[in-house]
Amino acid sequence: MVTAYYSHPACDGHLSPPGHPEQVARLDAVTTALAGMDLMRIDAPRGDTADLFRCHPQRYLDRVNAALPETGWAQLDGDTYLAPGSVEAALRGVGGVCAAVDLVLAGGAANAFVGTRPPGHHAETETAMGFCLFGNIAIGAKRALDHHGLSRVAIVDFDVHHGNGTQDLLWDEARCLFASSHQMPLYPGSGAAHEVGAHRQIINLPLRPGSSGADMRAAYAAHILPQIDAFAPELILISAGFDAHRDDPLANLNWVEADFAWLTTQICDLADAHCAGRVVSALEGGYDLDALAASTAAHVTVLKERGHDR
Numbered sequence: 001m002v003t004a005y006y007s008h009p010a011c012d013g014h015l016s017p018p019g020h021p022e023q024v025a026r027l028d029a030v031t032t033a034l035a036g037m038d039l040m041r042i043d044a045p046r047g048d049t050a051d052l053f054r055c056h057p058q059r060y061l062d063r064v065n066a067a068l069p070e071t072g073w074a075q076l077d078g079d080t081y082l083a084p085g086s087v088e089a090a091l092r093g094v095g096g097v098c099a100a101v102d103l104v105l106a107g108g109a110a111n112a113f114v115g116t117r118p119p120g121h122h123a124e125t126e127t128a129m130g131f132c133l134f135g136n137i138a139i140g141a142k143r144a145l146d147h148h149g150l151s152r153v154a155i156v157d158f159d160v161h162h163g164n165g166t167q168d169l170l171w172d173e174a175r176c177l178f179a180s181s182h183q184m185p186l187y188p189g190s191g192a193a194h195e196v197g198a199h200r201q202i203i204n205l206p207l208r209p210g211s212s213g214a215d216m217r218a219a220y221a222a223h224i225l226p227q228i229d230a231f232a233p234e235l236i237l238i239s240a241g242f243d244a245h246r247d248d249p250l251a252n253l254n255w256v257e258a259d260f261a262w263l264t265t266q267i268c269d270l271a272d273a274h275c276a277g278r279v280v281s282a283l284e285g286g287y288d289l290d291a292l293a294a295s296t297a298a299h300v301t302v303l304k305e306r307g308h309d310r
Contacts, residue, residue, distance in 0.1 A: 001110035003300065003307040004103055005039040006096035007031065011116045013085020017073055020081070021250060021287040022118060022131040030115045030283065033293035034300055040109055044116055047094025047134075054142035055135050055169045060126040064133060076128045090133040092116050093282070097140035097237075100280045105148050105235065110307030111271075111279040113240070113300050119284040121163035121239045122188060130161065130188060137239045137282050138169035141176050144235050151175055154233035156224070156267055157182075158260075159241020159284040160251040162191030166239065167202055174199040177231045179224045181205040181216065183244070183251050203227055209252040213259030216244075225266055232274045236267055242286030242295035250287050257298040264302040277310050279303065 012024050052061060067074045067082055074082040093116040100112035120137060122130025141153045155170075157163035157180040167190070170176050182191050184206035191204045205223055207216065228236070242260060244253040271279045281303065286292035 001307050001310045002040045003304045004042055004100060004109040004112040005034060005115065005300070006042050006044040006100050006112060007115040008044040008092040008096070010085065010092050011089045013083065014089035014118050015073070015083035015085065016081055025289055026286065026292060027115060027117050029289040029293040030296050033297040034115070037300060037304060039304065042099070044092040044096030044114065045099050046088070047091040047098060051098050051139055051143055052094055052134060054146065055139050056125060064128065080128050080131055086118070086133065089116070090118055093118065093120055093136045094134050094139055097136045097280065097282050098143045101140045101144050101148070101235070104278050104280055105144065110277055110310045111303045112281070113303060114280070114282040116283065119241070120282070121157055121159060121166045121241070121284050122161070123165040124168040129165070132165060135165045135169045137237050138166045140237055140280060140282070141170065145175050150234045152177070152231060152233045153235050153237065154228050154231055155179065155237045155239065156228070157239035157241070157284070158244065158263055159239055160244040160248065160253055161187055161241070161285060162204070163239055164188045164190040167195065167197070171202070172198045174201055177201050177203070177228065177233065179203040179205070179228065181207060181220065181224065183207050183209055183211070183253050186251055207253060211253050213255045216255060216259060217262060220263065220266065225270065228270050229273070234275045236271045236275065236279050238267060238279065238281035239284045240281045240299055241284035242292050245286070245288060245291040245295055247288040247291040248286065250285070257294050260295045261298040261302050264299050268302060268306040272306070277306060
């Protein structure tokens with residue numbers, strides 16, 4: 001079966017101030033890296049407000065829309081900006097993840113990668129932060145649970161920064177296992193091992209600055225992978241941030257492309273064992289353009305190869 005790739009030109013309308021790390025060039029690098037791959041390429045639809053409201057209230061959407069500038073930028077926090085096209089871009093991220101969940105659960109693709117921006121895993125229930133406006137991956141999980149009737153969805157977040165937004169949005173969601181590995185100490189400051197969720201369904205794996213890919217592999221094998229295996233998910237979602245790469249300017253982990261490929265393979269093995277290989281991955285961070293391109297290509301290559309085997 002094929003791997004689906006969702007993206008949309010509207011994501012280029014989310015403009016950041018000069019020098020901001022979350023820039024249009026990020027998605028350009030991803031697009032170029034995946035250009036030669038045999039993927040089912042689909043324009044990410046605009047997210048439906050009904051899906052958005054699975055995680056965010058109307059008053060939050062109203063507040064974001066009210067802040068949208070006619071020209072230039074509006075600043076929501078210390079590093080999160082709105083441009084005139086930002087909400088449209090963010091809604092394509094929501095729509096892309098939800099459409100990918102629908103397609104994979106319907107058997108239309110073996111798995112999927114959603115390449116949109118801005119990212120989403122820092123967006124809390126009523127707070128935009130960390131470059132993020134809406135909690136794309138949490139919304140996708142809620143769609144799988146509430147719209148499709150699944151009872152167990154797992155999320156793996158390997159972005160170098162803790163997925164505080166996803167944790168906030170799913171803190172009380174017993175049907176979703178959320179596992180995040182991340183450098184600590186580092187922005188946003190959350191993600192300690194004792195943060196386990198209302199139903200002990202959250203796994204936080206802090207990694208020390210300077211940790212290697214070998215350290216990550218050992219930590220995942222000891223802590224995260226066995227708990228996902230025991231949870232037996234019916235779908236696995238991935239917050240695929242590539243800023244744990246040794247060349248990334250915003251953090252201090254020392255992963256390389258082979259580490260992202262290894263981790264993707266482990267996740268796909270669990271998906272094969274429990275949910276017919278069903279995986280939906282969405283782009284989060286990654287701010288060195290060459291490292292982002294190479295790491296995304298390594299990640300999607302594994303998805304494509306595993307999808308082809310199904």
